[in-house]
Amino acid sequence: MQRYAALKAIYERLEDDNIVVVTIMGAVSAELQDIGHRPNFFYLQHAMGLASSMGLGIALARPELQVVVFDGDGSVLMNLGGLTTLARYRPPNLAHIVFDNESLVSVGGFPTATSTGSDLEGIAREAGVPRTATVEGIDAFVTAFDEALAADELTTLVAKVTTEGPAGYVTDLALIENRFQFSRHLKNLREQS
Amino acid sequence: MTVPRAEQQLPVSVSSSQVIYDALKACGVEIISALPETWLVHLIRMAEDDPDVQLVRLAKEEEGVGISAGAHLAGVKSAMLMQNHGFLASINGIVGLAHLYKIPLLMIISYRGEFGEPDPWQTQGGGITLPVLDALQIPWVVLDEPEHVAQRIAKAQTLANAALKPVALLLTRDLMWED
């Protein structure tokens, strides 16, 4: 499965204003912006590993929102301890999606330890994340994604994807513009409710 | 055999901890991330016992940058409790998230390794804490007397929110340790 196709297959679910998306830097961010940026998307363009921690912060701060984190194998490997923190507080409104291409694709495709057998779903499960799964094909991914949103329970979903990325990573959206648009969007949602 | 809680054996100041905790509450802090160290023991217990505060116990302090950033963008005030080695362990997150995206952080850092420090292992981190804060252009102030704690914490939070950047409050031995 290509990550781009996987993102495209679930994109319309992300158009719901009560869904908040946090992505890692690089390929995931560029691909999601290529499909279409929305004010409820935040792209963490550095600080590898912290997308899941940001997702936890948002999920704890705003239990009425559904938070989706699009993570990567290399990024998760930089913050494995963060899985234990997710599991400890297990916010039911957090779906942690890990695109595992067994590679640091955004910096040239160096193989990560998932290419030599390290199992991120297994690590998340043993860390105590209550719902975990690994999926390979698009249909299985869409089904598992929908189940994660419906579950009302913290989920780490590892989606095995091919080692492909976009041609470039810099987009038109300034980091700061993204940041203020996103925080204003979350503020407006609170004021409307 | 029940093992007594560590906090009962250590001369960490309960009254100073209470003053700091009350100041954080007065600032509207609702989420506190923490990685324990000796001087923080009462503060962490106070957060845990407080039904209006969400304590997040971390595996590594850098996670706290992500949690506070997420909370800030979501409109909730937070604070981080750590020792200075936890601050050193958080630098990539501070630069690559808080600075890059103009996110305020209220960092309460126990300032180990300054004058009076008996533990040899704290001395290296103690010696470089201020230069590293300065290199990162993080405004800091020490807390060494209970009388000025509330005002300094409130002013630090005001500056963090106005400048949209991290600020550091350094807890000193004079404030935290009763020996």
Ligand SMILES: Cc1ncc(C[n+]2csc(CCOP(=O)(O)OP(=O)(O)O)c2C)c(N)n1
């Ligand atoms: C601390 C740090 N080290 C290295 C980098 C360079 N870097 C940028 S993206 C990336 C790879 C991310 O890998 P992964 O999370 O698997 O995502 P992918 O690129 O495969 O989609 C790396 C190593 C960085 N941004 N920060």
Ligand SMILES: [Mg+2]
């Ligand atoms: Mg990868």
